[in-house]
Amino acid sequence: TWFGLMxxxxxxARVVLRGKGEYAIRVKAAGDQAGPEAPKMAIRWNGADLKVVEVPERRREARLHEVRIQADRGTHKIAVAYLNNYVNPKEKxxxxxxxxxxxxxxxIEGPLQPVPQSLPETHQRIFFTQPSTKKPAAAAREIIGKFAFNAWRRPVxxxxxDRLMKLFELGQAQNDSFEKSVKLALQAAMVSxxxxxxxxxxxxPDNPKxxxxxxxxxxxxxLSYFxxxxxxxAELLKLAGAGRLRRNLAGQVERMLKDPKRDxxxxxxxxxxxxxxxxQIAAPDVTTFPAFSPxxxxxxxxxxxxxVDAIIRENRSLLDLLDADFSYLNGRLAKHYGLEGVEGDEFRRVSFKDGTRGGILTQGAVLTITSNPTRTSPVKRGKWVLENLLAAPPPPPPPNVPELKIDKEHPLTGTLRERMEQHRANPGCASCHDRMDAIGFAFENYDAIGAWRTQEGGASIDASGELMAGVSFNGPAELKKLLVNQNRxxxxRCVVEKTLTYALGRGIEHFxxxxxxxxxxKLSQDNYRFxxxxxxxxxxxxxxxxxGEGSAPVAP
Structure with missing residues (x-):
């Protein structure tokens, strides 16, 4: 069977190599010949050209092309590209x-000559010395000491x-092997x-003042756990051991934010x-929203x-989280959003112009988690903005407010907005919903799984609203601008408090x-850079x- 690149x-394709070594890539190719030159083919490995050749042979003289590479264990991308298409419909x-x-x-075949690996790399890093070069106790003390230093993140x-070495000595006294005796001490270090x-x-430690x-x-x-x-x-521990980490923090933060571990x-x-x-646990109703899939x-x-990774990697303004002119889409998600020009499974950067997309507020993930299974929820969406972006959660419902009774003779009717307005006619409901609903209705043009719509139940959607300050808006684009400019x-402050809470592992206190x-x-002076x-x-x-963590009160 032949496959043609027209x-x-x-x-x-993605290939998973089970071992490190030399591999042979083979391609059997031919061409339909036309124009002044033969078809040109590139054999590629992880995006780089390994070999570019002309293919003058026709199908019955197809030729086998081979290239050898050294490759590591893991997932790689192999590709064969056609470089010089030619079409001339006027040719006789x-x-x-x-x-x-x-x-x-x-x-692809290999490894042809696998690289010998007697022991895993992790094993070799731990047992970096052996009793063959020194006495067993001395070698064990070096191994256990280095391991405990790294595991405990401080000098031992x-x-x-000495206490850890007692366990090594216990293993030796029981005629255990050197490695088994060391292992006993390492286990103790890890349960410490x-x-x-x-x-x-x-x-x-007991004085909170x-x-x-x-x-x-x-x-x-x-810093590292943050x-x-x-x-x-090793670099952080080396600087700490030399007493130079505190004075080099800025450089270390810059290095760490460039490292893939920032993920x-x-x-x-x-x-x-x-x-x-x-x-991951959102459950939109599949009957109402059949487009939603794993x-x-x-x-x-x-x-x-x-x-978000682009915000971090490109050191962009935190305000871009609210209103950016780009996002990352593949063909399936672009189609769901009603956008053209994006195809395939690969994600790519896509620019926006009209404000209906851009920023986390208009992304499918946020719009889906702030919806009910069968419909949107202006309440959840408004509450999400207040809690997570403005640090201004709505007050809890007042005590002793009964559930809203369903009036079978006069049921709530109309669009969701109209039904919600009837709901808020109850004073007990209005106290909680006025702030949330106004913001949430700005996103009614997005259905419960984030697709754009202009109507609900045959009626045009009204996405207008008014913030508590009396400033009005119409639709998500205008609300995003208001949040960026007037609620900046x-x-x-919300971002700072959320990030500081995570960094400290505790809530923000008055002090x-x-x-x-x-x-x-400082953020306002540097364009709010991440x-x-x-x-x-x-x-x-x-x-x-x-x-200190004592019980004495702390002055504000």
Whole structure:
């Protein structure tokens, strides 16, 4: 069976290699010959050309092309591309009117000469020395000491290491192997509170009126778990050991935000703050919304991930979270949004012009999690904005307000907006809903799974509203502009408080107000850049210092 490339482009696939070594890529190709030159073919590996050749042979003389590569274990992309299409419908000989590249098969074989690996890399990193070069106890002490230093994220006291060595000696006394004896000590290091908890020693742990700088190793852990959700790497620990981390924090933050491990900040902070992790359990009614599928669910989540990663990676303004002129879409999600010009499964950056898309408020993930299974929910959408973007959650319902009784003789009728207005006629309901509903109705043009619509139940949608300050708007684009311009300070303060809460692992207290205010001022002076947010949090007193945890009251 032959596969024909009738225009310039490629065929590609993901391949998973089980081992490191040399591999052979083979392509059997021929061509439909037309024009002044033969078809040109490129064999590509992970996007790079390995070999570019002309293919003058016709199908019956098809030739096998081979290229050898050194490749690592893991997932790679292999592709064969057609580079020089030619079409001339005026050619007299119909066989010479169209040049095409024909492929019979593509195969990869290997590893031809696997790289020998006696032990896994992780094993070699732990057992970096062996008793063959020194006495067993000395080798074990080096291994256990280095492991405990990394696991506990700080220097190990001599007495602590002596206790771990007792376990090694116990294994040796039982005639266990060297590695099994060491393993016993390593297990003890990992069940220790020093590994399981981030202990931060301070001179006055029971005095809440006193604050003290955390030591450099504790600072390294705070920084690493904030940005990477894992223990400090060798560079952070080296700087901490030399007492130079605090004076080099800015450079380390910049380095860490460029590292792929920054993805942990996206997965563990942003999805928690924006509540998009709940998209995995959202359950739109499949009868009402048959377009919703597991694939669309994944696409929605991926759009938000790529969008937020661009904010981090490109050091963009935090205001872009509210109203950006771009997002990341693939063909399926673009079709769902009613947008043309995007095809295929690969996500790409797409620019917007009219304001109906752009920013997290108009992304399918947020619009879906703030809806009910069968319809939109202006209440949930408005409440989500107030809580997560403006740090102004609506008050709880007043006590002793009964459930809204259903009047069978005079049921609520009309569009959702009209039914909600009838609902708010009840004074007990209005006190909770006035603030939420006005914001939520701005997004009524998006259905419960984020698709654009102009009508509901045959009636035109009214997406107008008025904020509590008396400022009116009509539709999502105008509301986003209002949030960016008139509610900017509220939004920035909300972002600072949410991020600082995550960085500290505790809620914001009254004694943190000065730090929050200072960070907001610095952000306003630097166009609200994402890196400024992180740098200022890391430099702040709440991040650098620790307060005693006694029961004595603390003055504001």
């Amino acid at each position: 225009r310039e482009g490629d065929v590609h 000989d119909p066989r010479k009117r169209d040049r095409n590249l024909l492929l019979e098969f593509i195969e 006291e001599r007495a602590e290491l 509170p020093h590994f399981l908890f981030r202990g931060e020693l301070q001179p006055e 006193q604050t003290h700088l955390v030591n450099e190793f504790a600072l390294a852990s705070r 940005l990477w959700s894992t223990m400090p790497d 942990a900040l996206l997965q563990n902070f942003f999805t928690q703050w924006l509540q998009t992790r709940s998209l 694939e669309l669910r994944r696409d929605m989540a991926r759009e938000t991930e790529l969008f 300070d509220d939004f920035i 943190d107000r000065c730090a929050v205010n200072a960070i907001c001022v 890196s400024t947010l992180i740098q200022e949090i890391v430099k702040s007193a709440p991040f650098q210092k620790r307060r």
